[in-house]
Amino acid sequence: MSLYFMGVEQSLSDILKARETRAEYQQYLLDNYRNTVVSYKLNIPGPVKYSPFIRKIFDEGLAVFTKKIGESSIVSLFEKVIYKNSGPEYLAVFDISPYIIKGMAANIEEMHPLGRLYDFDVFAPQGRQISREELGIGPRKCLLCDSNAFECGRSRKHDIRDLISKIENMALEYFNSYDKG
Known part of the structure; x- marks a missing residue:
């Protein structure tokens, strides 16, 4: 696996527990x-969900x-960022x-060069x-083949190493070309 994706591997049980905890917090x-509640996380395949590189993304x-x-002058009622091995999360509440x-x-x-990795869930x-x-926006596209991302993921159509390599290349290209941190 890539040096950029070195971290504590998460089991299916760990991932499901994190999902359950997130859902409980959203309900709270x-x-x-x-x-309005926003829950933001990343779409990162494989067992490593957190590393310094993943955090940067x-x-x-x-x-x-x-x-x-901020540019829209929207004020949050609540915000929380959580960095954990099951993946970083952001939760917020907005009165809009x-x-x-x-x-x-x-x-x-x-529109963002890394936007396909971002996962914003919004709840009424x-x-x-x-x-x-x-909103009239189609389903997310797969990183590798432009098919429906959900269907590719569910069927395990692509090798995780190929997906990680694609994510790594996308992020390195973005951070190098935009001279980010």
Whole structure:
């Protein structure tokens, strides 16, 4: 495996536990704030979900998102960033339409050079997740073949090493060409 993706390997049980914990926290935020909730993480295949390189990719996406939020004069009611072996996470609450937030997030996912790695889930105050399709945006594309990413992932169509290599190359090209940190 790549030096950039060296870290503590997560078992399926670890990943499922992290997903369950995230869902519980999202529900807690929905119950207590009764507003739009954003949950941001990365789409990183394989057993290593956190490393300094993965954190750099995550932090870049978070910086882009928070800059867009600030430029729109949207104030958060709550924000929390969590760095853990199951992958970095950002959770926030905003007192604004979930469709506005989802539109901003989907724009980042579609337009940013690393956007295909970013995963912004947006929940309406009642707890319903806002989909890309509701905004007229098609499903995410696979990094390697441009087919539906969900279908490729579910069928394990591609070797994890090829996906990691693609992610590594994308990120290195981005950080080198944009002279980031």
